[in-house]
Amino acid sequence: MGLTCISCGRRYTKSKGLYYCEACGSLLGTLVVDYEYAKMEVSRDMFSSTAPMYQFEKLLPVQNHSKVASAIGGTPLLFFEDCFGVDRLYVKNDGMNLSASFKDRASIIAVNMAIEEGYDTIFCASTGNAASSLALVSASSPLQTVIFVPSTIPSGKMAQLRAAGAEVNVVAGSYDDAFDQSLEEGFKNGWYCRNSAVNPYLLEGKKTAAYEILVQMNYQVPDYCLVSVGDGTVISSLIKGFEEFKRLGLVDRVPCVIGVQAEHASTLTKVFKRGEPYIPIREDVHSIADSISVGYPRDVIKACKFLARSGGDLVTVPDHEIKDAIVELATRTGIFAEPAGAAPLAGLKQLLDQGRIQKESAVVLVVTGNGLKDPGAIGGNS
Amino acid sequence: MGLTCISCGRRYTKSKGLYYCEACGSLLGTLVVDYEYAKMEVSRDMFSSTAPMYQFEKLLPVQNHSKVASAIGGTPLLFFEDCFGVDRLYVKNDGMNLSASFKDRASIIAVNMAIEEGYDTIFCASTGNAASSLALVSASSPLQTVIFVPSTIPSGKMAQLRAAGAEVNVVAGSYDDAFDQSLEEGFKNGWYCRNSAVNPYLLEGKKTAAYEILVQMNYQVPDYCLVSVGDGTVISSLIKGFEEFKRLGLVDRVPCVIGVQAEHASTLTKVFKRGEPYIPIREDVHSIADSISVGYPRDVIKACKFLARSGGDLVTVPDHEIKDAIVELATRTGIFAEPAGAAPLAGLKQLLDQGRIQKESAVVLVVTGNGLKDPGAIGGNS
Numbered sequence: 001m002g003l004t005c006i007s008c009g010r011r012y013t014k015s016k017g018l019y020y021c022e023a024c025g026s027l028l029g030t031l032v033v034d035y036e037y038a039k040m041e042v043s044r045d046m047f048s049s050t051a052p053m054y055q056f057e058k059l060l061p062v063q064n065h066s067k068v069a070s071a072i073g074g075t076p077l078l079f080f081e082d083c084f085g086v087d088r089l090y091v092k093n094d095g096m097n098l099s100a101s102f103k104d105r106a107s108i109i110a111v112n113m114a115i116e117e118g119y120d121t122i123f124c125a126s127t128g129n130a131a132s133s134l135a136l137v138s139a140s141s142p143l144q145t146v147i148f149v150p151s152t153i154p155s156g157k158m159a160q161l162r163a164a165g166a167e168v169n170v171v172a173g174s175y176d177d178a179f180d181q182s183l184e185e186g187f188k189n190g191w192y193c194r195n196s197a198v199n200p201y202l203l204e205g206k207k208t209a210a211y212e213i214l215v216q217m218n219y220q221v222p223d224y225c226l227v228s229v230g231d232g233t234v235i236s237s238l239i240k241g242f243e244e245f246k247r248l249g250l251v252d253r254v255p256c257v258i259g260v261q262a263e264h265a266s267t268l269t270k271v272f273k274r275g276e277p278y279i280p281i282r283e284d285v286h287s288i289a290d291s292i293s294v295g296y297p298r299d300v301i302k303a304c305k306f307l308a309r310s311g312g313d314l315v316t317v318p319d320h321e322i323k324d325a326i327v328e329l330a331t332r333t334g335i336f337a338e339p340a341g342a343a344p345l346a347g348l349k350q351l352l353d354q355g356r357i358q359k360e361s362a363v364v365l366v367v368t369g370n371g372l373k374d375p376g377a378i379g380g381n382s
Numbered sequence: 383m384g385l386t387c388i389s390c391g392r393r394y395t396k397s398k399g400l401y402y403c404e405a406c407g408s409l410l411g412t413l414v415v416d417y418e419y420a421k422m423e424v425s426r427d428m429f430s431s432t433a434p435m436y437q438f439e440k441l442l443p444v445q446n447h448s449k450v451a452s453a454i455g456g457t458p459l460l461f462f463e464d465c466f467g468v469d470r471l472y473v474k475n476d477g478m479n480l481s482a483s484f485k486d487r488a489s490i491i492a493v494n495m496a497i498e499e500g501y502d503t504i505f506c507a508s509t510g511n512a513a514s515s516l517a518l519v520s521a522s523s524p525l526q527t528v529i530f531v532p533s534t535i536p537s538g539k540m541a542q543l544r545a546a547g548a549e550v551n552v553v554a555g556s557y558d559d560a561f562d563q564s565l566e567e568g569f570k571n572g573w574y575c576r577n578s579a580v581n582p583y584l585l586e587g588k589k590t591a592a593y594e595i596l597v598q599m600n601y602q603v604p605d606y607c608l609v610s611v612g613d614g615t616v617i618s619s620l621i622k623g624f625e626e627f628k629r630l631g632l633v634d635r636v637p638c639v640i641g642v643q644a645e646h647a648s649t650l651t652k653v654f655k656r657g658e659p660y661i662p663i664r665e666d667v668h669s670i671a672d673s674i675s676v677g678y679p680r681d682v683i684k685a686c687k688f689l690a691r692s693g694g695d696l697v698t699v700p701d702h703e704i705k706d707a708i709v710e711l712a713t714r715t716g717i718f719a720e721p722a723g724a725a726p727l728a729g730l731k732q733l734l735d736q737g738r739i740q741k742e743s744a745v746v747l748v749v750t751g752n753g754l755k756d757p758g759a760i761g762g763n764s
Binding site for chain 2: 048050051052067068070071074076077078079080093096097098099100136137138139140155156158159160162163164165326327330331332333334335336370371372373375376378379
């Protein structure tokens with residue numbers, strides 16, 4: 001197992017505390033983990049459609065040391081025939097993880113890495129989901145947990161943090177400010193960094209959602225896979241997961257992965273549309289979808305490169321369509337999603353209207369968080 | 383498959399609209415479903431520790447017709463060595479169901495029964511969890527859904543209802559009032575009844591949690607299993623599930639099942655302690671644990687009979703201990719529970735203090751709902 005910089009191509013071996021490419025001199029994540037794929041013995045019958053994510057241990061960068069691994073991943077993929085205008089609709093419900101979000105897939109990798117490398121404290125900055133995920137996933141481990149969140153964090157996520165007993169720093173300002181402050185404090189104190197956009201190993205946890213989709217579809221590859229995008233880490237991870245199963249000979253192609261951003265929080269889309277070289281920008285953003293309200297996306301280079309090479313794309317949707325999508329999704333499928341989790345449905349509807357996705361398609365929507373995290377989004381108390 | 387009245391012993395065959403024993407003339411649930419156990423071919427290797435609840439279809443009263451069966455049951459059983467004062471602690475996390483509560487196990491049975499028996503509308507009364515569960519589980523079915531809830535329903539549960547598009551009747555008064563009104567309207571209109579305490583088939587869905595615990599423990603029977611109690615349906619279902627696996631020869635004994643009630647909502651405990659004949663009473667109750675704030679428990683006879691014959695018991699805990707238990711549970715295990723879900727831990731601590739449970743025991747705590755349903759319980763917005 002090694003790491004390669006997606007910008008300059010420099011290669012690294014796994015070593016304690018290595019997060020970013022020294023040659024590129026950046027805290028933006030550009031390192032990508034690779035394996036000796038040719039030597040791996042992996043076959044379709046090794047995997048189960050209901051087992052949790054650590055069934056893929058061979059393809060992960062660290063062994064499991066956690067007590068809660070059986071509660072992470074292995075989330076249901078629900079199938080709906082002729083739904084929302086497509087013949088075959090699948091919904092991957094990652095709101096059914098331990099902390100009720102996709103982020104648990106990254107948190108368990110971080111906790112396992114921190115334990116294996118001998119750290120005593122782990123930290124992260126977060127719009128909310130990564131924070132509550134880390135606090136709950138690490139609660140049963142020997143690690144101390146330090147969290148940095150903006151004051152705009154929704155009630156459900158704050159309640160999770162309060163219950164889990166982590167040290168919580170509420171940063172005056174945006175997620176982007178919380179991110180900067182977390183890196184300053186975390187690295188100064190020598191803590192383990194669970195910021196997905198910086199730590200290359202976390203992508204490895206997140207990619208398991210793509211593996212699970214393929215196993216659950218009995219290795220039929222969907223035409224499209226839609227997911228919400230903030231920093232850009234989740235979309236990179238899904239593309240990497242699909243690509244790896246192709247590389248391992250388990251499937252013969254990868255789906256078109258489409259990222260969905262909020263209209264007024266679409267920084268990554270702007271960078272991607274401008275084309276190479278992908279230069280990060282920083283702007284003020286706002287959206288009902290707190291999880292993807294990111295004005296300075298930290299995984300911009302990786303996300304753009306993965307999207308370009310796999311034929312993926314990015315679209316933006318207005319907040320009112322996201323809000324409508326929460327209700328439509330729950331009403332038709334029974335899945336109650338937080339705003340970012342429902343954004344892919346808003347994106348699907350736009351692409352169908354534009355004729356860019358056809359009715360005959362098999363489409364996967366990835367729901368990244370449970371609506372219970374932010375009941376205020378549809379008009380209740382927030 | 384047939385039904386037997388646990389009060390008078392009268393037997394019935396399964397028939398449309400049959401909910402209660404006509405001889406006993408009561409709307410309190412006394413009917414219990416039984417199977418021709420001796421003729422059933424069931425073996426340990428038929429079941430998986432990660433598969434959802436419909437893997438037990440042979441032992442359920444109705445086939446699956448739902449699109450969301452893969453998202454119900456199959457919840458993780460987490461293991462913690464030397465935790466909370468016992469050597470082997472297991473936590474069954476039913477907050478990881480589709481609607482984030484145990485109630486989905488009953489809702490899917492009700493939806494499947496209503497579809498099979500040709501109903502077009504299904505109704506229920508609920509403190510909140512059964513309502514949001516039914517609304518989400520039935521959303522993708524052809525059924526119309528009508529809900530009756532008290533105005534005290536917490537924010538998360540109301541948000542789920544609002545998203546799912548069910549018809550919601552907010553009843554001025556308590557859960558007990560909502561229950562009475564639901565039966566009046568529901569039976570008058572000829573709708574299918576998803577009130578667990580009345581409909582005997584719903585216990586069959588709930589009992590699968592006991593099956594799963596035994597499969598996940600590799601058929602080692604725990605010494606104690608603790609669960610919160612309101613109406614009394616959940617505890618009856620767990621005892622029935624354990625008893626059935628014994629009857630089928632899959633295990634050789636049943637655990638001691640202990641129900642935990644809130645100090646000021648302990649009606650069922652009073653009835654049980656008075657002994658036979660178990661006469662239902664009605665009183666004013668209040669507790670932080672909304673899910674078990676039941677002043678007129680509807681499943682009192684079944685619960686008391688199941689408890690008495692299996693050697694189980696009931697204990698009560700004050701609200702402040704439930705509140706503490708939410709934080710202790712999350713801090714040690716990473717599981718964030720709603721108040722009723724954390725009550726079993728408060729019960730365990732009391733029984734350990736009293737020497738009624740020993741350190742050497744294997745103890746299962748059943749967490750029936752996710753803390754995200756009621757973030758206000760630990761001091762956030764409610």
